[in-house]
Amino acid sequence: MKLLLIAMSMLLMLGTNVSAASKLTEENITKTLEAVKVAREHKNMRAMTKHFLSRTSVSLTDQNIEESKTVRMTFNGYKRYLSKKWKKVKSNLIEVKDRKIDIEPNGRSALVKTTIVQTLEVDGIKTATTVYETIGIRLVKGRVYINYYSARIMLDTAMRVN
Secondary structure (H helix, E strand, O other): OHHHHHHHHHHHHHHHHHHOOOOOOHHHHHHHHHHHHHHHHOOOHHHHHOOEEEEEEEEEEEEOOOOEEEEEEEHHHHHHHHHHHHHHEEEEEEEEEEEEEEEOOOOOEEEEEEEEEEEEEEOOEEEEEEEEEEEEEEEEOOEEEEEEEEEEEEEEEEEEOO
């Protein structure tokens, strides 16, 4: 019985190492970002946070024609921010319009620039807004993680859609 448990543990560890990435690719980055997008749409904090490093820094900017206001926070602060925001949100649809991935030659880090249109429903009112995201990606022990997240929310693009 003990030998069987040891053998099964070894197989699990080997299986984990086989799926570990040796380099960042557009495919494994896109897969991670898609998982984060789906988790955000479903307001699933647990599913979202497993793709972020605990030391991830976050920068959120609200921008319109006349001014911009930026708030910088730790990842824990960002989770608190989302928890408060998500309490009011009935639905959250995120549509990726454009994505550019720049992978460093060593394959260990990347910078992703994404344009999305986010449609939020709050109090029965749906609003679509353009958001420009910049995401820093790191490969840590064969897994793809987000270590920097910046979102510039273009308030002048917000438009009621219902």
